[in-house]
Amino acid sequence: MFDLMQVLHAGNTNKNAFKALIAAEYSGVEVKLVQNFEMGVSNKTPEFLKMNPIGKVPVLETPEGPIFESNAIARYVTRSKADNPLFGSTLIDSAHIEQWIDFASMEVDANISKWLYPRFGFSVYLPPAEEAAIASLKRALGALSIHLASNTYLVGHSVTLADIILTCNLYSGFSRILTKSFTSEFPHVERYFWTMVNQPNFKKILGEVKQAETVPPVASKKPATQPKETKPKAKAEPKKEAKKEVEKQPAKVEAAEEEEAPKPKPKNPLDLLPPSKMVLDDWKRLYSNTKTNFREVAIKGFWDMYDPEGYSLWFCDYKYNEENTVSFVTMNKVGGFLQRMDLARKYAFGKMLVIGAEPPFKVKGLWLFRGQQIPQFVLDECYDMELYEWKKVDITDEAQKERVSQMIEDCEPFEGEPLLDAKCFK
Numbered sequence: 001m002f003d004l005m006q007v008l009h010a011g012n013t014n015k016n017a018f019k020a021l022i023a024a025e026y027s028g029v030e031v032k033l034v035q036n037f038e039m040g041v042s043n044k045t046p047e048f049l050k051m052n053p054i055g056k057v058p059v060l061e062t063p064e065g066p067i068f069e070s071n072a073i074a075r076y077v078t079r080s081k082a083d084n085p086l087f088g089s090t091l092i093d094s095a096h097i098e099q100w101i102d103f104a105s106m107e108v109d110a111n112i113s114k115w116l117y118p119r120f121g122f123s124v125y126l127p128p129a130e131e132a133a134i135a136s137l138k139r140a141l142g143a144l145s146i147h148l149a150s151n152t153y154l155v156g157h158s159v160t161l162a163d164i165i166l167t168c169n170l171y172s173g174f175s176r177i178l179t180k181s182f183t184s185e186f187p188h189v190e191r192y193f194w195t196m197v198n199q200p201n202f203k204k205i206l207g208e209v210k211q212a213e214t215v216p217p218v219a220s221k222k223p224a225t226q227p228k229e230t231k232p233k234a235k236a237e238p239k240k241e242a243k244k245e246v247e248k249q250p251a252k253v254e255a256a257e258e259e260e261a262p263k264p265k266p267k268n269p270l271d272l273l274p275p276s277k278m279v280l281d282d283w284k285r286l287y288s289n290t291k292t293n294f295r296e297v298a299i300k301g302f303w304d305m306y307d308p309e310g311y312s313l314w315f316c317d318y319k320y321n322e323e324n325t326v327s328f329v330t331m332n333k334v335g336g337f338l339q340r341m342d343l344a345r346k347y348a349f350g351k352m353l354v355i356g357a358e359p360p361f362k363v364k365g366l367w368l369f370r371g372q373q374i375p376q377f378v379l380d381e382c383y384d385m386e387l388y389e390w391k392k393v394d395i396t397d398e399a400q401k402e403r404v405s406q407m408i409e410d411c412e413p414f415e416g417e418p419l420l421d422a423k424c425f426k
């Protein structure tokens with residue numbers, strides 16, 4: 001066991017650095033985070049580049065020499081304590097711990113980063129690449145959720161290094177892009193994540209964790225750069241060992257790797273519209289809770305609640321149905337669209353139908369939006385919008401009204417054809 005000091009170079013919001021700091025808490029190993037680390041400055045000095053020639057953080061300075069790559073650092077910190085249970089006690093447990101560490105890095109972290117960083121403007125934003133990243137992330141979280149349905153921890157019956165690394169990766173996602181509507185598909189992952197971040201050793205480093213409420217909009221076109229860390233802010237804790245050159249700082253929960261402190265959000269123009277008697281959440285609740293007599297209860301309720309002054313209804317029709325030759329690809333495409341509409345959750349309700357018994361499948365939808373127009377921020381932020389023809393519903397036309405009702409209730413056959421899928425945005 002090495003008692004000598006280990007010094008971690010990184011900003012105090014870096015989730016990769018948190019891995020080692022949390023492992024240190026569990027292991028009773030002393031790791032100090034350097035003070036006043038400045039991203040882009042501290043990691044570009046000749047001294048730093050001697051420790052890590054690629055100039056990235058974190059780097060751990062140890063009495064035996066420097067180490068880079070956060071997983072390697074976390075392993076070293078963990079191994080600093082002999083027979084550390086964080087590494088498991090049998091060969092197979094250790095192998096499983098390594099397995100989940102690789103899974104956390106390659107399947108979870110990599111896909112969260114591919115989704116998040118282009119949105120922050122750190123790399124090029126390409127919608128199909130985003131769709132692929134989300135699909136891969138869902139696949140990973142689906143598998144993880146199955147494992148966690150019957151396991152409290154990834155391996156064995158207590159926290160291991162695999163839990164620490166996975167939780168830090170999930171933390172990056174939950175706090176910045178994985179909204180509740182996204183994570184609710186993976187209930188066991190949710191339960192696991194909140195259990196982990198509330199363990200005292202995690203909480204000490206991560207602080208109070210808050211789930212992202214919206215998917216960050218795509219940043220205005222910026223030249224693609226590497227993610228930057230927030231410049232450390234003034235310390236929130238009084239110094240305990242004032243004379244020490246380096247000192248442990250409380251980890252901040254603010255968006256790690258963002259370039260600037262977030263600016264106050266401008267109000268959404270839809271919040272400035274005259275109040276409406278229709279309460280969107282009431283409708284969504286009625287929709288979700290109606291299990292029988294849907295026509296008499298939910299559809300009737302919808303028309304009773306509908307406020308044509310405060311809201312508008314829209315039909316949409318996919319422009320490229322001839323491309324919809326593979327059922328699951330078509331369904332995934334619609335799923336991706338709904339995912340990207342997350343930013344409009346407070347202002348919209350939607351139904352999307354995939355129609356037909358044979359390919360090519362038709363995709364048609366119905367949307368309810370706050371206001372009389374399709375909200376501009378939706379047109380700006382959600383690229384799928386332009387893949388559809390949009391037509392405002394004329395509710396004085398009974399046929400159109402009936403079509404609205406049929407779409408809400410997934411009426412089958414719809415326009416003479418069976419439904420392959422019906423998805424709801426609520």
Ligand SMILES: N[C@@H](CCC(=O)N[C@@H](CS)C(=O)NCC(=O)O)C(=O)O
Nearest residue numbers: 016055056057058069070071226227
């Ligand atoms: N795989 C590396 C990732 C390191 C990394 O990408 N670090 C980012 C901050 S999270 C960085 O230092 N970026 C600065 C740069 O690219 O110059 C690890 O886990 O340590």
